[in-house]
Amino acid sequence: MKFFRSVGEVFGYSPFRSLAQHARMCGRAVGLLQQQFEALRKGNYDEVEELREEIDELEHHADQIKEEIRGNVTKSLMLPVDRHDLLEFLKVQDDILNNCEHVGHMVTFRKVRAPEDVWDEFSVLLSKLMEVVNNYEEMVERITQLVETSFSKKEVNRALEYVPIIEQLEHECDLIQIGLHTKLFNLENADPIDIHLMVTWVVHLGYVANAASRASDRFRIMVLGR
Amino acid sequence: MDLFLIAAAIVGFYLAWNIGANDAANSMATSYGSRALTLKQIIIVASVLEFTGATLFGKKVTHTIAKGIVPIELLDHNLVVYGALAALLSAGFWITVSTYYNLPISTTHSIVGAMLGFGLAAVSQNHLALDQIKWGVLAKIALSWVISPLFGAALAFVTFSLIRFILLDRYASESVEHVFRYLQVLTACYMAFAHGSNDVANATGPIAAILGYSGTVPFWVLFFGGLGIAIGIATWGYRVIETVGRQITELTFTRGFSAEFATATTVLLASSFGMPVSTTHTLVGSVIGVGLAGGLASVNLKIVQKIIFSWIVTVPVAAAMTISLYTVMVVFL
Numbered sequence: 081m082k083f084f085r086s087v088g089e090v091f092g093y094s095p096f097r098s099l100a101q102h103a104r105m106c107g108r109a110v111g112l113l114q115q116q117f118e119a120l121r122k123g124n125y126d127e128v129e130e131l132r133e134e135i136d137e138l139e140h141h142a143d144q145i146k147e148e149i150r151g152n153v154t155k156s157l158m159l160p161v162d163r164h165d166l167l168e169f170l171k172v173q174d175d176i177l178n179n180c181e182h183v184g185h186m187v188t189f190r191k192v193r194a195p196e197d198v199w200d201e202f203s204v205l206l207s208k209l210m211e212v213v214n215n216y217e218e219m220v221e222r223i224t225q226l227v228e229t230s231f232s233k234k235e236v237n238r239a240l241e242y243v244p245i246i247e248q249l250e251h252e253c254d255l256i257q258i259g260l261h262t263k264l265f266n267l268e269n270a271d272p273i274d275i276h277l278m279v280t281w282v283v284h285l286g287y288v289a290n291a292a293s294r295a296s297d298r299f300r301i302m303v304l305g306r
Numbered sequence: 307m308d309l310f311l312i313a314a315a316i317v318g319f320y321l322a323w324n325i326g327a328n329d330a331a332n333s334m335a336t337s338y339g340s341r342a343l344t345l346k347q348i349i350i351v352a353s354v355l356e357f358t359g360a361t362l363f364g365k366k367v368t369h370t371i372a373k374g375i376v377p378i379e380l381l382d383h384n385l386v387v388y389g390a391l392a393a394l395l396s397a398g399f400w401i402t403v404s405t406y407y408n409l410p411i412s413t414t415h416s417i418v419g420a421m422l423g424f425g426l427a428a429v430s431q432n433h434l435a436l437d438q439i440k441w442g443v444l445a446k447i448a449l450s451w452v453i454s455p456l457f458g459a460a461l462a463f464v465t466f467s468l469i470r471f472i473l474l475d476r477y478a479s480e481s482v483e484h485v486f487r488y489l490q491v492l493t494a495c496y497m498a499f500a501h502g503s504n505d506v507a508n509a510t511g512p513i514a515a516i517l518g519y520s521g522t523v524p525f526w527v528l529f530f531g532g533l534g535i536a537i538g539i540a541t542w543g544y545r546v547i548e549t550v551g552r553q554i555t556e557l558t559f560t561r562g563f564s565a566e567f568a569t570a571t572t573v574l575l576a577s578s579f580g581m582p583v584s585t586t587h588t589l590v591g592s593v594i595g596v597g598l599a600g601g602l603a604s605v606n607l608k609i610v611q612k613i614i615f616s617w618i619v620t621v622p623v624a625a626a627m628t629i630s631l632y633t634v635m636v637v638f639l
Protein backbone atom coordinates (compact mmCIF):
# COMPACT_ATOMS: atom_id res chain seq x y z
CA MET A 81 0.00 0.00 0.00
CA LYS A 82 1.39 3.39 -1.00
CA PHE A 83 0.61 6.74 0.56
CA PHE A 84 0.87 5.97 4.20
CA ARG A 85 3.31 6.66 6.99
CA SER A 86 3.78 4.09 9.70
CA VAL A 87 4.94 3.82 13.28
CA GLY A 88 4.73 0.06 12.89
CA GLU A 89 8.42 -0.08 12.13
CA VAL A 90 9.27 0.57 15.77
CA PHE A 91 8.12 -2.97 16.51
CA GLY A 92 11.05 -5.12 15.55
CA TYR A 93 11.54 -8.77 14.71
CA SER A 94 10.69 -11.06 17.61
CA PRO A 95 12.68 -14.30 17.76
CA PHE A 96 10.83 -15.99 20.62
CA ARG A 97 8.19 -17.91 18.72
CA SER A 98 10.85 -19.22 16.36
CA LEU A 99 13.03 -20.28 19.29
CA ALA A 100 10.16 -22.34 20.69
CA GLN A 101 9.49 -23.83 17.25
CA HIS A 102 13.16 -24.78 16.96
CA ALA A 103 12.97 -26.47 20.37
CA ARG A 104 9.90 -28.47 19.32
CA MET A 105 11.95 -29.82 16.43
CA CYS A 106 14.46 -31.26 18.89
CA GLY A 107 11.66 -33.31 20.42
CA ARG A 108 10.51 -34.52 17.03
CA ALA A 109 14.05 -35.51 16.07
CA VAL A 110 14.44 -37.71 19.15
CA GLY A 111 11.02 -39.22 18.38
CA LEU A 112 12.25 -40.14 14.91
CA LEU A 113 15.41 -41.69 16.38
CA GLN A 114 13.22 -43.83 18.60
CA GLN A 115 11.34 -45.10 15.57
CA GLN A 116 14.61 -45.64 13.75
CA PHE A 117 15.98 -47.88 16.50
CA GLU A 118 12.75 -49.88 16.52
CA ALA A 119 13.04 -50.40 12.75
CA LEU A 120 16.68 -51.35 13.18
CA ARG A 121 15.83 -53.97 15.74
CA LYS A 122 13.29 -55.51 13.37
CA GLY A 123 15.81 -55.41 10.52
CA ASN A 124 13.56 -53.04 8.60
CA TYR A 125 16.39 -51.32 6.78
CA ASP A 126 14.25 -49.48 4.24
CA GLU A 127 12.38 -47.80 7.04
CA VAL A 128 15.66 -46.94 8.76
CA GLU A 129 16.75 -45.20 5.58
CA GLU A 130 13.44 -43.36 5.22
CA LEU A 131 13.68 -42.14 8.78
CA ARG A 132 17.22 -40.94 8.19
CA GLU A 133 15.91 -38.83 5.33
CA GLU A 134 13.14 -37.49 7.54
CA ILE A 135 15.61 -36.50 10.24
CA ASP A 136 17.80 -34.83 7.61
CA GLU A 137 14.87 -32.80 6.37
CA LEU A 138 13.90 -31.83 9.88
CA GLU A 139 17.45 -30.73 10.64
CA HIS A 140 17.54 -28.72 7.43
CA HIS A 141 14.29 -26.97 8.27
CA ALA A 142 15.58 -26.24 11.77
CA ASP A 143 18.72 -24.76 10.25
CA GLN A 144 16.56 -22.38 8.25
CA ILE A 145 14.84 -21.22 11.41
CA LYS A 146 18.22 -20.80 13.05
CA GLU A 147 19.43 -18.72 10.10
CA GLU A 148 16.26 -16.66 10.21
CA ILE A 149 16.83 -15.84 13.86
CA ARG A 150 20.52 -15.11 13.41
CA GLY A 151 19.84 -12.95 10.36
CA ASN A 152 17.22 -10.85 12.09
CA VAL A 153 18.49 -10.45 15.63
CA THR A 154 20.62 -7.42 14.81
CA LYS A 155 22.30 -4.99 17.15
CA SER A 156 19.65 -2.32 16.53
CA LEU A 157 16.96 -4.49 18.13
CA MET A 158 16.10 -3.93 21.76
CA LEU A 159 15.14 -7.32 23.21
CA PRO A 160 14.10 -8.21 26.76
CA VAL A 161 17.08 -10.57 26.93
CA ASP A 162 20.74 -10.14 26.08
CA ARG A 163 21.35 -10.68 22.38
CA HIS A 164 24.55 -12.68 22.91
CA ASP A 165 22.89 -14.90 25.50
CA LEU A 166 20.07 -15.57 23.08
CA LEU A 167 22.37 -16.47 20.18
CA GLU A 168 24.53 -18.66 22.39
CA PHE A 169 21.44 -20.46 23.66
CA LEU A 170 20.26 -21.02 20.10
CA LYS A 171 23.65 -22.42 19.14
CA VAL A 172 23.60 -25.02 21.92
CA GLN A 173 19.96 -25.87 21.23
CA ASP A 174 20.96 -26.47 17.64
CA ASP A 175 23.55 -28.98 18.86
CA ILE A 176 20.71 -31.18 20.08
CA LEU A 177 19.49 -31.50 16.51
CA ASN A 178 22.95 -31.85 15.02
CA ASN A 179 23.70 -34.79 17.29
CA CYS A 180 20.37 -36.40 16.47
CA GLU A 181 21.27 -36.09 12.83
CA HIS A 182 24.65 -37.74 13.43
CA VAL A 183 23.04 -40.71 15.14
CA GLY A 184 20.43 -40.90 12.37
CA HIS A 185 23.27 -41.27 9.89
CA MET A 186 25.39 -43.65 11.91
CA VAL A 187 22.66 -46.26 12.25
CA THR A 188 22.57 -46.62 8.46
CA PHE A 189 26.29 -47.41 8.17
CA ARG A 190 26.03 -51.14 8.74
CA LYS A 191 23.49 -53.89 9.31
CA VAL A 192 24.35 -54.49 12.91
CA ARG A 193 23.45 -57.74 14.69
CA ALA A 194 22.93 -57.64 18.41
CA PRO A 195 21.19 -59.72 21.07
CA GLU A 196 17.70 -58.71 22.21
CA ASP A 197 18.81 -57.42 25.61
CA VAL A 198 21.12 -54.89 23.91
CA TRP A 199 18.19 -53.58 21.87
CA ASP A 200 16.15 -53.43 25.06
CA GLU A 201 18.83 -51.28 26.66
CA PHE A 202 18.90 -48.96 23.64
CA SER A 203 15.15 -48.61 23.89
CA VAL A 204 15.48 -47.68 27.58
CA LEU A 205 18.14 -45.11 26.74
CA LEU A 206 15.98 -43.57 24.00
CA SER A 207 12.94 -43.39 26.29
CA LYS A 208 15.02 -41.55 28.85
CA LEU A 209 16.31 -39.26 26.13
CA MET A 210 12.74 -38.61 25.07
CA GLU A 211 11.95 -37.64 28.64
CA VAL A 212 14.87 -35.20 28.61
CA VAL A 213 13.79 -33.45 25.42
CA ASN A 214 10.12 -33.43 26.38
CA ASN A 215 10.97 -31.54 29.54
CA TYR A 216 13.34 -29.36 27.58
CA GLU A 217 10.63 -28.50 25.05
CA GLU A 218 8.15 -27.60 27.77
CA MET A 219 10.71 -25.31 29.36
CA VAL A 220 11.49 -23.43 26.15
CA GLU A 221 7.76 -23.25 25.36
CA ARG A 222 7.50 -21.05 28.47
CA ILE A 223 9.48 -18.28 26.78
CA THR A 224 6.39 -16.74 25.16
CA GLN A 225 4.68 -16.62 28.54
CA LEU A 226 7.82 -15.08 30.01
CA VAL A 227 7.83 -12.33 27.40
CA GLU A 228 4.13 -11.70 27.89
CA THR A 229 4.50 -11.20 31.64
CA SER A 230 7.73 -9.25 31.18
CA PHE A 231 9.64 -12.01 32.99
CA SER A 232 7.63 -11.89 36.18
CA LYS A 233 9.35 -13.64 39.08
CA LYS A 234 6.63 -16.24 39.28
CA GLU A 235 6.91 -17.19 35.62
CA VAL A 236 10.72 -17.17 35.72
CA ASN A 237 10.69 -19.58 38.65
CA ARG A 238 8.17 -21.79 36.94
CA ALA A 239 10.27 -21.98 33.80
CA LEU A 240 13.53 -22.57 35.61
CA GLU A 241 12.09 -25.42 37.67
CA TYR A 242 12.75 -27.53 34.58
CA VAL A 243 16.50 -27.02 34.65
CA PRO A 244 17.33 -29.32 37.61
CA ILE A 245 14.82 -31.89 36.27
CA ILE A 246 16.60 -31.95 32.93
CA GLU A 247 19.98 -32.18 34.62
CA GLN A 248 18.78 -35.11 36.73
CA LEU A 249 17.40 -36.91 33.68
CA GLU A 250 20.64 -36.31 31.84
CA HIS A 251 22.48 -37.93 34.72
CA GLU A 252 20.15 -40.93 34.49
CA CYS A 253 21.01 -41.13 30.78
CA ASP A 254 24.68 -41.27 31.78
CA LEU A 255 24.01 -44.24 34.04
CA ILE A 256 22.16 -46.11 31.29
CA GLN A 257 25.05 -45.34 28.95
CA ILE A 258 27.55 -46.81 31.40
CA GLY A 259 25.45 -49.97 31.62
CA LEU A 260 25.21 -50.23 27.85
CA HIS A 261 28.91 -49.69 27.34
CA THR A 262 29.74 -52.42 29.85
CA LYS A 263 27.30 -54.73 28.17
CA LEU A 264 28.61 -54.01 24.68
CA PHE A 265 32.26 -54.46 25.59
CA ASN A 266 31.49 -57.81 27.19
CA LEU A 267 29.42 -59.29 24.36
CA GLU A 268 30.46 -62.87 23.51
CA ASN A 269 30.61 -63.94 19.86
CA ALA A 270 29.84 -60.50 18.51
CA ASP A 271 31.46 -58.85 15.54
CA PRO A 272 33.97 -56.30 16.87
CA ILE A 273 32.95 -53.83 14.13
CA ASP A 274 29.31 -54.11 15.26
CA ILE A 275 30.42 -53.43 18.82
CA HIS A 276 32.49 -50.47 17.72
CA LEU A 277 29.60 -48.92 15.82
CA MET A 278 27.11 -49.48 18.63
CA VAL A 279 29.49 -47.88 21.12
CA THR A 280 29.63 -44.85 18.84
CA TRP A 281 25.83 -44.69 18.86
CA VAL A 282 25.77 -44.75 22.62
CA VAL A 283 28.36 -41.98 22.80
CA HIS A 284 26.44 -39.78 20.39
CA LEU A 285 23.07 -40.41 22.05
CA GLY A 286 24.85 -39.19 25.16
CA TYR A 287 25.80 -36.04 23.28
CA VAL A 288 22.12 -35.40 22.55
CA ALA A 289 21.24 -35.54 26.26
CA ASN A 290 24.30 -33.49 27.03
CA ALA A 291 23.36 -30.79 24.53
CA ALA A 292 19.85 -30.59 26.01
CA SER A 293 21.30 -30.19 29.47
CA ARG A 294 23.78 -27.52 28.34
CA ALA A 295 21.05 -25.72 26.37
CA SER A 296 18.81 -25.63 29.44
CA ASP A 297 21.72 -24.10 31.32
CA ARG A 298 22.12 -21.46 28.58
CA PHE A 299 18.38 -20.89 28.78
CA ARG A 300 18.71 -20.16 32.49
CA ILE A 301 21.62 -17.79 31.86
CA MET A 302 19.58 -15.98 29.21
CA VAL A 303 16.48 -15.66 31.39
CA LEU A 304 18.35 -14.54 34.50
CA GLY A 305 20.91 -12.37 32.77
CA ARG A 306 18.63 -9.53 31.89
CA MET B 307 -8.18 37.99 -2.76
CA ASP B 308 -11.15 35.65 -2.58
CA LEU B 309 -9.33 33.32 -4.91
CA PHE B 310 -6.50 33.06 -2.42
CA LEU B 311 -8.88 32.33 0.38
CA ILE B 312 -10.47 29.53 -1.61
CA ALA B 313 -7.04 28.13 -2.47
CA ALA B 314 -6.00 28.29 1.20
CA ALA B 315 -9.22 26.56 2.22
CA ILE B 316 -8.63 23.76 -0.28
CA VAL B 317 -4.97 23.19 0.62
CA GLY B 318 -5.72 23.60 4.32
CA PHE B 319 -8.46 21.03 4.03
CA TYR B 320 -6.13 18.67 2.21
CA LEU B 321 -3.58 19.09 5.00
CA ALA B 322 -6.20 18.36 7.66
CA TRP B 323 -7.39 15.38 5.63
CA ASN B 324 -3.82 14.06 5.39
CA ILE B 325 -3.33 14.52 9.13
CA GLY B 326 -6.46 12.45 9.70
CA ALA B 327 -5.55 9.86 7.10
CA ASN B 328 -2.01 9.33 8.38
CA ASP B 329 -1.08 10.85 11.72
CA ALA B 330 -4.40 10.28 13.44
CA ALA B 331 -4.56 6.81 11.95
CA ASN B 332 -1.09 5.96 13.21
CA SER B 333 -1.87 7.08 16.71
CA MET B 334 -4.99 4.90 16.70
CA ALA B 335 -3.29 1.87 15.17
CA THR B 336 -1.96 0.72 18.55
CA SER B 337 -5.54 0.20 19.72
CA TYR B 338 -6.25 -1.86 16.64
CA GLY B 339 -2.96 -3.79 16.90
CA SER B 340 -3.85 -5.00 20.38
CA ARG B 341 -7.46 -5.58 19.30
CA ALA B 342 -8.88 -3.40 22.07
CA LEU B 343 -11.34 -2.03 19.52
CA THR B 344 -12.66 -3.13 16.17
CA LEU B 345 -11.86 -1.10 13.08
CA LYS B 346 -15.36 0.36 12.98
CA GLN B 347 -15.23 1.35 16.64
CA ILE B 348 -11.84 2.98 16.15
CA ILE B 349 -13.03 5.04 13.21
CA ILE B 350 -15.98 6.34 15.21
CA VAL B 351 -13.94 7.03 18.36
CA ALA B 352 -11.13 8.65 16.40
CA SER B 353 -13.34 10.85 14.24
CA VAL B 354 -15.47 12.10 17.13
CA LEU B 355 -12.62 12.69 19.58
CA GLU B 356 -10.14 14.13 17.10
CA PHE B 357 -12.85 16.59 16.17
CA THR B 358 -13.62 17.38 19.82
CA GLY B 359 -9.95 17.84 20.67
CA ALA B 360 -9.42 20.09 17.68
CA THR B 361 -12.38 22.38 18.36
CA LEU B 362 -12.05 22.56 22.14
CA PHE B 363 -8.30 22.52 22.62
CA GLY B 364 -6.78 23.52 19.27
CA LYS B 365 -6.54 27.26 19.95
CA LYS B 366 -3.15 27.58 21.57
CA VAL B 367 -1.12 25.64 19.04
CA THR B 368 -2.99 27.37 16.20
CA HIS B 369 -1.90 30.65 17.74
CA THR B 370 1.74 29.54 17.79
CA ILE B 371 1.68 28.50 14.12
CA ALA B 372 -0.27 31.57 12.97
CA LYS B 373 1.79 34.29 14.60
CA GLY B 374 4.17 32.67 17.04
CA ILE B 375 6.95 32.24 14.46
CA VAL B 376 6.40 35.11 12.03
CA PRO B 377 5.11 38.39 13.49
CA ILE B 378 2.34 38.70 10.92
CA GLU B 379 0.98 41.85 12.55
CA LEU B 380 4.08 43.70 11.23
CA LEU B 381 3.47 42.64 7.63
CA ASP B 382 1.14 43.89 4.95
CA HIS B 383 -1.89 41.60 4.86
CA ASN B 384 -1.30 40.65 1.21
CA LEU B 385 2.14 39.36 2.10
CA VAL B 386 0.71 37.31 4.95
CA VAL B 387 -1.75 35.73 2.55
CA TYR B 388 1.03 34.84 0.09
CA GLY B 389 3.27 33.55 2.84
CA ALA B 390 0.71 31.41 4.63
CA LEU B 391 -0.57 30.00 1.34
CA ALA B 392 2.99 29.23 0.25
CA ALA B 393 3.55 27.51 3.60
CA LEU B 394 0.39 25.42 3.25
CA LEU B 395 1.32 24.42 -0.30
CA SER B 396 4.90 23.49 0.61
CA ALA B 397 3.91 21.48 3.66
CA GLY B 398 1.16 19.74 1.69
CA PHE B 399 3.52 18.91 -1.13
CA TRP B 400 6.34 17.67 1.11
CA ILE B 401 3.98 15.51 3.13
CA THR B 402 2.55 13.97 -0.02
CA VAL B 403 5.99 13.18 -1.43
CA SER B 404 7.36 11.67 1.76
CA THR B 405 4.17 9.76 2.42
CA TYR B 406 4.53 8.23 -1.01
CA TYR B 407 7.98 6.98 -0.01
CA ASN B 408 6.75 5.81 3.44
CA LEU B 409 9.09 8.20 5.27
CA PRO B 410 8.21 8.79 8.92
CA ILE B 411 8.08 12.58 8.55
CA SER B 412 6.01 14.81 10.73
CA THR B 413 3.32 17.20 9.50
CA THR B 414 4.19 19.45 12.41
CA HIS B 415 7.84 19.73 11.40
CA SER B 416 6.81 20.49 7.83
CA ILE B 417 4.48 23.34 8.72
CA VAL B 418 6.89 24.87 11.24
CA GLY B 419 9.68 24.70 8.64
CA ALA B 420 7.35 26.21 6.07
CA MET B 421 6.33 29.11 8.33
CA LEU B 422 10.00 29.73 9.08
CA GLY B 423 10.60 29.83 5.31
CA PHE B 424 7.87 32.44 4.98
CA GLY B 425 9.55 34.55 7.68
CA LEU B 426 12.99 34.25 6.06
CA ALA B 427 11.58 35.20 2.66
CA ALA B 428 10.00 38.29 4.19
CA VAL B 429 13.38 39.12 5.73
CA SER B 430 15.15 38.70 2.40
CA GLN B 431 12.79 41.24 0.83
CA ASN B 432 13.32 43.66 3.70
CA HIS B 433 9.78 43.45 4.97
CA LEU B 434 11.08 42.19 8.29
CA ALA B 435 14.37 42.37 10.16
CA LEU B 436 16.07 39.09 10.90
CA ASP B 437 15.69 39.52 14.63
CA GLN B 438 11.95 40.13 14.26
CA ILE B 439 11.43 36.45 13.52
CA LYS B 440 10.62 34.94 16.87
CA TRP B 441 13.73 32.85 17.35
CA GLY B 442 12.96 32.37 21.00
CA VAL B 443 9.67 30.65 20.18
CA LEU B 444 11.39 28.60 17.47
CA ALA B 445 14.02 27.47 19.93
CA LYS B 446 11.28 26.44 22.33
CA ILE B 447 9.51 24.52 19.56
CA ALA B 448 12.71 22.74 18.57
CA LEU B 449 13.33 21.90 22.20
CA SER B 450 9.79 20.53 22.53
CA TRP B 451 10.50 18.24 19.58
CA VAL B 452 13.42 16.73 21.48
CA ILE B 453 11.68 16.68 24.83
CA SER B 454 8.33 15.21 23.74
CA PRO B 455 9.62 11.77 22.62
CA LEU B 456 11.93 11.62 25.65
CA PHE B 457 9.14 12.61 28.01
CA GLY B 458 6.83 10.08 26.34
CA ALA B 459 9.48 7.40 26.79
CA ALA B 460 10.01 8.25 30.45
CA LEU B 461 6.30 8.35 31.22
CA ALA B 462 5.64 5.09 29.37
CA PHE B 463 8.56 3.48 31.20
CA VAL B 464 7.18 4.51 34.58
CA THR B 465 3.59 3.58 33.67
CA PHE B 466 4.47 0.13 32.42
CA SER B 467 6.93 -0.53 35.24
CA LEU B 468 4.19 0.24 37.76
CA ILE B 469 1.76 -2.09 35.97
CA ARG B 470 4.46 -4.72 35.89
CA PHE B 471 5.51 -4.64 39.53
CA ILE B 472 2.10 -3.96 41.04
CA LEU B 473 -0.06 -6.15 38.81
CA LEU B 474 1.74 -8.51 36.44
CA ASP B 475 4.07 -9.79 39.15
CA ARG B 476 1.17 -10.60 41.47
CA TYR B 477 -1.81 -11.61 39.39
CA ALA B 478 -2.32 -13.90 36.44
CA SER B 479 -1.36 -12.01 33.30
CA GLU B 480 -4.60 -13.04 31.55
CA SER B 481 -6.81 -11.30 34.11
CA VAL B 482 -4.63 -8.18 34.19
CA GLU B 483 -4.73 -7.94 30.42
CA HIS B 484 -8.48 -8.42 30.50
CA VAL B 485 -8.95 -5.36 32.71
CA PHE B 486 -6.64 -3.27 30.59
CA ARG B 487 -8.63 -4.03 27.51
CA TYR B 488 -11.28 -1.65 28.83
CA LEU B 489 -8.72 0.86 30.04
CA GLN B 490 -7.15 0.90 26.62
CA VAL B 491 -10.46 1.99 25.13
CA LEU B 492 -10.19 5.04 27.38
CA THR B 493 -6.61 5.78 26.37
CA ALA B 494 -7.57 5.39 22.72
CA CYS B 495 -10.12 8.19 23.22
CA TYR B 496 -7.57 10.22 25.17
CA MET B 497 -5.08 9.76 22.36
CA ALA B 498 -7.49 10.93 19.66
CA PHE B 499 -8.45 13.94 21.73
CA ALA B 500 -4.83 14.91 22.40
CA HIS B 501 -3.82 14.41 18.80
CA GLY B 502 -6.69 16.55 17.53
CA SER B 503 -5.81 19.32 19.96
CA ASN B 504 -2.25 19.54 18.71
CA ASP B 505 -2.18 18.56 15.06
CA VAL B 506 -5.20 20.50 13.89
CA ALA B 507 -3.04 23.63 14.10
CA ASN B 508 -0.88 22.43 11.22
CA ALA B 509 -3.85 23.13 8.97
CA THR B 510 -5.65 25.86 10.89
CA GLY B 511 -2.60 27.97 11.84
CA PRO B 512 -1.87 29.25 8.32
CA ILE B 513 -5.60 29.57 7.57
CA ALA B 514 -6.04 31.72 10.66
CA ALA B 515 -3.12 33.87 9.52
CA ILE B 516 -4.71 34.36 6.11
CA LEU B 517 -7.98 35.39 7.73
CA GLY B 518 -6.15 38.21 9.46
CA TYR B 519 -5.49 36.56 12.75
CA SER B 520 -5.44 39.01 15.61
CA GLY B 521 -5.44 36.90 18.73
CA THR B 522 -8.56 34.77 18.82
CA VAL B 523 -9.09 31.83 16.53
CA PRO B 524 -12.59 31.83 15.03
CA PHE B 525 -14.38 28.71 16.17
CA TRP B 526 -15.37 27.74 12.66
CA VAL B 527 -11.71 27.56 11.58
CA LEU B 528 -11.06 24.87 14.19
CA PHE B 529 -14.36 23.27 13.20
CA PHE B 530 -13.16 23.20 9.61
CA GLY B 531 -9.82 21.65 10.61
CA GLY B 532 -11.45 19.11 12.90
CA LEU B 533 -13.87 18.12 10.19
CA GLY B 534 -11.02 17.67 7.71
CA ILE B 535 -9.23 15.33 10.13
CA ALA B 536 -12.41 13.32 10.79
CA ILE B 537 -13.05 12.94 7.05
CA GLY B 538 -9.41 11.94 6.57
CA ILE B 539 -9.80 9.12 9.09
CA ALA B 540 -13.06 7.90 7.58
CA THR B 541 -11.98 8.00 3.93
CA TRP B 542 -8.36 6.84 4.06
CA GLY B 543 -7.23 6.50 7.65
CA TYR B 544 -9.02 3.22 8.19
CA ARG B 545 -6.79 1.60 5.61
CA VAL B 546 -3.71 2.97 7.35
CA ILE B 547 -5.00 1.76 10.72
CA GLU B 548 -5.46 -1.70 9.28
CA THR B 549 -2.03 -1.82 7.64
CA VAL B 550 -0.12 -0.40 10.60
CA GLY B 551 -2.19 -2.42 13.08
CA ARG B 552 -1.15 -5.58 11.32
CA GLN B 553 2.50 -4.72 11.96
CA ILE B 554 1.74 -4.25 15.65
CA THR B 555 0.77 -7.68 16.88
CA GLU B 556 3.10 -7.96 19.85
CA LEU B 557 1.26 -5.23 21.70
CA THR B 558 -0.93 -6.45 24.53
CA PHE B 559 -3.50 -4.28 26.31
CA THR B 560 -1.19 -3.29 29.18
CA ARG B 561 1.54 -2.25 26.73
CA GLY B 562 -0.90 -0.41 24.47
CA PHE B 563 -2.37 1.36 27.46
CA SER B 564 1.06 2.48 28.71
CA ALA B 565 2.21 3.77 25.33
CA GLU B 566 -1.05 5.57 24.61
CA PHE B 567 -1.38 7.08 28.07
CA ALA B 568 2.17 8.42 27.91
CA THR B 569 1.78 9.79 24.38
CA ALA B 570 -1.59 11.43 24.94
CA THR B 571 -0.46 13.03 28.20
CA THR B 572 2.70 14.39 26.60
CA VAL B 573 0.88 15.74 23.56
CA LEU B 574 -1.92 17.29 25.59
CA LEU B 575 0.66 18.95 27.83
CA ALA B 576 2.38 20.30 24.74
CA SER B 577 -0.97 21.61 23.48
CA SER B 578 -1.57 23.41 26.76
CA PHE B 579 1.83 25.11 26.35
CA GLY B 580 0.96 25.91 22.73
CA MET B 581 3.83 23.77 21.47
CA PRO B 582 3.32 22.01 18.13
CA VAL B 583 4.84 18.53 18.58
CA SER B 584 4.79 15.38 16.51
CA THR B 585 2.36 12.83 17.93
CA THR B 586 3.86 9.97 15.94
CA HIS B 587 7.38 10.71 17.17
CA THR B 588 6.11 10.93 20.72
CA LEU B 589 4.36 7.59 20.23
CA VAL B 590 7.58 6.03 18.96
CA GLY B 591 9.32 7.38 22.07
CA SER B 592 6.62 5.92 24.29
CA VAL B 593 6.81 2.50 22.65
CA ILE B 594 10.57 2.52 23.22
CA GLY B 595 9.86 3.43 26.85
CA VAL B 596 7.65 0.36 27.21
CA GLY B 597 10.41 -1.68 25.60
CA LEU B 598 12.99 -0.29 28.04
CA ALA B 599 10.73 -1.41 30.88
CA GLY B 600 10.98 -4.94 29.47
CA GLY B 601 7.49 -4.88 28.04
CA LEU B 602 8.09 -5.77 24.42
CA ALA B 603 9.46 -8.77 22.61
CA SER B 604 11.44 -6.56 20.28
CA VAL B 605 11.90 -2.87 19.51
CA ASN B 606 13.59 -1.74 16.33
CA LEU B 607 15.85 1.17 17.27
CA LYS B 608 16.73 1.86 13.65
CA ILE B 609 13.59 3.94 13.42
CA VAL B 610 15.21 6.52 15.72
CA GLN B 611 17.87 7.22 13.10
CA LYS B 612 15.19 7.50 10.46
CA ILE B 613 13.21 9.98 12.53
CA ILE B 614 16.24 12.14 13.26
CA PHE B 615 17.13 12.08 9.58
CA SER B 616 13.62 13.05 8.48
CA TRP B 617 13.70 15.84 11.05
CA ILE B 618 16.92 17.30 9.71
CA VAL B 619 15.63 17.12 6.14
CA THR B 620 12.03 18.27 6.67
CA VAL B 621 12.61 21.71 8.17
CA PRO B 622 15.05 23.03 5.52
CA VAL B 623 13.15 21.46 2.62
CA ALA B 624 9.79 22.88 3.72
CA ALA B 625 11.44 26.26 4.38
CA ALA B 626 13.18 26.35 1.00
CA MET B 627 10.00 25.42 -0.86
CA THR B 628 8.07 28.12 0.93
CA ILE B 629 10.73 30.72 0.16
CA SER B 630 10.56 29.88 -3.56
CA LEU B 631 6.76 29.84 -3.73
CA TYR B 632 6.44 33.04 -1.74
CA THR B 633 8.98 34.84 -3.91
CA VAL B 634 7.21 33.73 -7.07
CA MET B 635 3.89 35.00 -5.72
CA VAL B 636 5.29 38.34 -4.61
CA VAL B 637 7.08 38.91 -7.92
CA PHE B 638 4.31 37.83 -10.28
CA LEU B 639 1.10 38.74 -8.47
